[in-house]
Amino acid sequence: MQNQRPDRIRKLLADLVAFDTISDRSNLPLIDYIERYLASLGVSGQRIVDDTGQKSSLWVTVGPEDRAGLVLSGHTDVVPVAGQDWSHNPFELVERDGRLYGRGTTDMKGFVAVCLAMVPEMLTADLKTPINLAISYDEEIGCVGVRPMLRDVARKPIRPLGCFVGERPGCR
């Protein structure tokens, strides 16, 4: 399983990049995709939908649900591409000189792809501490999309131990 990991990450990243999730668009097709992927592994998530019904976060627990876990957090939206001098379709993952290019590869679908790619290993790891995935939207317009999910988490009977945000250095 371990040596399949780079291929799994790359496939997931290519699929995630292919969704145009610029912040003013719906991210629901991408959330559908993640849910289908997780369902294929027997994992379900909980949607936290915004007031417009066009965007959703996803909260996922892998491992035991009766104790506090560690959160891996990433956003699904990307910054616009209009007026930029792209040499290829920004919503297509392209490899050049050993690097992967496409809108959001670094910020931050790459982190989301890595987290999702690790779920099969999380499932076989007999986790004593659960891992939560907190997948949000509307980060690029002021971190607004994560707030309803944070309110939801704050109301849970068991709160997480901590959170890793896989944001690129220098970003808010």
Ligand SMILES: [Zn+2]
């Ligand atoms: Zn970001």
